Amino acid sequence: MLIEKRWVRWVIMVSMILLSTLTKPVEAGVPLDGIAAVVEGEIILESEIADQLRAQVMKFSRAGEQVDVALLRRRVLDGAVMRVLRAQKAKQLGINLKDADVDGAVQRMAQHNNVSVEQFKMMLAREGVGFDSYLSSIRDQLYVQQIIRQVILPSVRVSDEEVQDLYKATRQDPEKIGGEPELRIKQILLSVPENALIHRVREISDKAKSLVSQLRGGASFARLASEHSDDPSGLNGGDMGWFKRGELQAQIEDLVFKLEDGAISEPVRTTQGFHIFMVAERRVQQHFGQSEGDHVKVYARHILLKVAPNSDAQTSAQVRNQLEKLRREIEAGASFAEVAKRYSQDDGSAQKGGDLGGFGRGVMVPSFEDVAFFLKPGVVSEPVRSPFGWHLIEVTKREEQKADTMDEAKKELTVRLREAKIKARYTQWLRDLRLSSFVDYR
Template sequence: MKKRIGTMVAALLLSGAVARAEMVDRVAAVVNRDVIALSEVEKRAAPELARLGSAVREPQKRAEERARLLKAALDTLIGEKLMEEQIRELGLAATDAELDTAVSDVKRQNNITDDAQFERLLSGEGFTVKSYKEFLRNQMSRMKLVQIKVSPKVKVSEEDLKAAYTQYTKMESEDAEVHARHILVQVDPKATPQQVEAAHKKALGLAEEARKPGVDFAGLAKAKSEGPSAADGGDLGFFRRGVMVPAFEKVAFALKEGEVSEPVRTQFGWHVLKVEERRAVDVAPFEQVKNELETRLKMQKTEKFVEQYVQELRQKASVEVKL
């Protein structure tokens, strides 16, 4: 009797502990026998969730977007769990020797000469040495699985390459390079809203001044810009899409030759842009970009086949989503 009472007490204590654990960290999904906690999902979605806070102001839309981001992160984690089961079954986990070699390669590629420097690099990316090695081992193990189950299906034909080159030439010929100058009014990252607005007003005044007939934009930039290019009259030279920060690039490629923009906000402050010249981009010949196109197509097809493979695993597995 005492033994039974003791068992009952233990069971009650255990159920209480489980209840408290659920209150602290909800279960987002159960994949066969593996549990995915909500905290794992939130951690995986953290970068996108952080951007969401500043990008979407309306509460309902923010809630809907948050739910979408969490679902996408959960789907990714479910896929990884299913692949991990296959890795265990097939004995494909990366060995300690393979991991050590990979870590040495990372250190060599980043010119890292000592462990303290390596720890600082990882810390800047949100890793400890232990968590990074775990992350790297998982990545390497999944790559082994992909090489066996997916890579043999990935084929890129000459017709695929020529079709990709046709699309490439169309995109390149429609694009252009712009030669721009800018005047920067710096804003400290910790600036108050009042300081940001004061800098904005200053930038508005500079934009108005730059548009006056006969004003030399380069001379104005030399005199008033607070950026490192001020000495060169704010000259940024020619650049293509994908080089500048998105907000800056969007305005630069929308301006006509000789046109001066309204102030544009980036992490550096407020910019007033002027496009000096636009020119067409020369399209590289097929043989020159063939290898790059092949690599890109293989990556795209591999991603597609990996998604199909994960869906096949999911159909055969017991997956209970609780999010």
């Protein structure tokens, strides 16, 4: 059950990066100039892509990013194409969703945000998201879950030797004297077709090198990811989320765990294409079995307004004042999660309502922990300064944790390895699906 919950959370994270595309069968009378693409007999309308593109441009504008709209449009369209193909394949596999399945998922999402379904609809409208499009994105999310259960999970196996090797690595790595590092990684992926000719591979390689030069020269990773990355995370600024040892391909893992924070990797060639990585953030998780006795774990969410470390006092004060206004809105009854989604500049948590999950001591920066571990649940902090900017913090739950035993550690590592294999095989499944399908871009 733990394994299933973990990969379902991953599916939700990946699926919600893109808004869903509504599709209709090709019919006579549909103006050709209104068609963005035809996907195995189903059409994607220009108006639908325009709605999604507008929402994406708005999101990047709020973060102060100026993006190439033409390049961003292609990324939005590619995501829409994959959703159509997933739905078609799911139906071929005999996966049929009921309206009750979709309605139940919407109700759970509304409950997660502590609002009614009607209030949740209004929240979406304020973000420029049509409710029909949101329902379609939920349907896509449910298709992904069922495809993974039916196609991917039966073929995934984790051996005792793999678990033992990872256990030794997490104990013996010199980096982990104080705990196990966990990295928040950003990626730009330039896909290479399986049968690409040498000159085409060279062109993509040269483009990857050019992007690395731009990034090292100060270009925005989020902007270039949104414009060029072929990975779904591109529309989230390239943010892939948090990773520990064993959750990435060995070739990639060896590279990123040696990168310094903020450093840009050289292009890395895999079967998917050329990858460019950056470690956006690093934290240390407690070793398995490290503590003797109990320790506190807090569950928290936050709103971050970024301030560069070298900003002057006036700029810092202005940002703090903005955050204080948001705090007053929340105290007046606004939803913390809704405010976080609209204003937080933490790409990794904003779309989850600022949710950081649970963490123990030594995970967050000291200034953040000093507040989080003393806040009472439900109380919103005063603005808190950290190296990243100004935060509002709310602790949602506190709990006492027992130290992990070796057996518990190995169970967790089994889950970690299994989850990584699920992700890798699902990614390859999507790649194969796209290569075997006919798509007519208009």
